[in-house]
Amino acid sequence: MKKDINVPDCSSCKNKDNFFCNLSISEKKRLGLNKKSGTYKKGEVIFNEGGLSNRLYCIYKGKVKITKLGTEGKDQLIRFSKTADILGYRALFNNDPYNATATAIEETTVCFLPKSNIMEALTSNTDLSLRLIQLLSSNLRDAENHIIEMGQRTATERLILALLLLHETFGFAEDGKTINVKLSRRELADMAGISSETAIRLLIKLKERNLIELKQKNILIPDLKKLQNEVE
């Protein structure tokens, strides 16, 4: 992590639709008082499961994976977060240690907002609590759907659902078919709860069936509808 001094004040942030978008200009100024920021390289850990928290993280730019370590030292991917998303909110609002690890999956710039600023914003703008409730509800809905996938879908289906989630979260690159993030086979396996070897094999199978294309670390979905139909 290296300190980043090029990030603007919260009231001038380029991410207009972020979690704090409903705050007034003056509320945003107070939110960003004394904030710091830093840039993490791909693979660097932003915070660790079990660590203590006194600030909220706001992603200025980049992509992050949230993982938990399971049994036998294997990771399970819980969620992705990207530019404009907040991180570490559950620990902050519950005065708990982090219960997951946040890792940059590409170079990522993050702002650290002091807890006192957040609490003040919550008090002055009660809409913010409702936004947080909605965010947690959305996370919970996604987690519940993931439980069902893990319990009831085949490994192939889970891998396809993982690819569709990547598209949904990060979109396509400009060519309109390359998933806009590069993950290792291990990371894909951690999303789908399968072994790396199985992920590798099934990706090749999907390629052979022309459902995806593989170009170095890029995965392309030539026909999104067709891939979606595989898991209906």
Add this chain to the structure above:
Amino acid sequence: MKKDINVPDCSSCKNKDNFFCNLSISEKKRLGLNKKSGTYKKGEVIFNEGGLSNRLYCIYKGKVKITKLGTEGKDQLIRFSKTADILGYRALFNNDPYNATATAIEETTVCFLPKSNIMEALTSNTDLSLRLIQLLSSNLRDAENHIIEMGQRTATERLILALLLLHETFGFAEDGKTINVKLSRRELADMAGISSETAIRLLIKLKERNLIELKQKNILIPDLKKLQNEVE
């Protein structure tokens, strides 16, 4: 469902530690204004996935399972709720349909609190938002742990974890070893994300290893620590 006219006003509720425990007496009186209540028989549905909501449910007495229908018509158990817990809060605060089905697993009496009362309580007592944030955070933590179990644990381990969750949620009966709820093998299987046949077989195996006792529909855990050690 039959209407129940024996439930007291919220300010006199026997469940002193419920979600609304921090409200003042007068706030509780306003919360319960025009509330209704009903009693559901074991197996009756309290609300259905996809249904619309304009009230919050508060369990006066009883036990409820929250399930989602997965692929191929198979249920996945998401969570249990019991006496003093609230239900339907996510739909209410997000103006969404219910995304799960709530079913009584024993005779259950539920109070229906009008949405307007809830919103008023939220406005007058900002602590209530924080309690809801904490509740959602707790649900989410549990769901995330469940994802890991589904992805990384054997069926036997998952069944044991399901039994431990039943103990944790509902406790033991007075003998100190009978789990204080009766579920069918199918319901246990839905908790663990395994087939009924597998649940039946593995229960018998656990019995043979003296880790549990089976007495009609009752499951007994003679040595809780020993069972916990099986899944460390």
Add this chain to the structure above:
DNA sequence: TCAAATATATGACACAAGTCATATTTTTGC
């Protein structure tokens, strides 16, 4: 640039757990 580390790919093999069928027991509703 190069050696070491890591990621990807592949083959072989084993088995946990699912499906299907059937028998038996228990529960339900009239």
Add this chain to the structure above:
DNA sequence: GCAAAAATATGACTTGTGTCATATATTTGA
């Protein structure tokens, strides 16, 4: 009390997927 429905139990069989080992390709860091 009784028939039907549902739950529980068991056997047989199949296979999806994990593990382990090894080869090859790519990335990393000095």
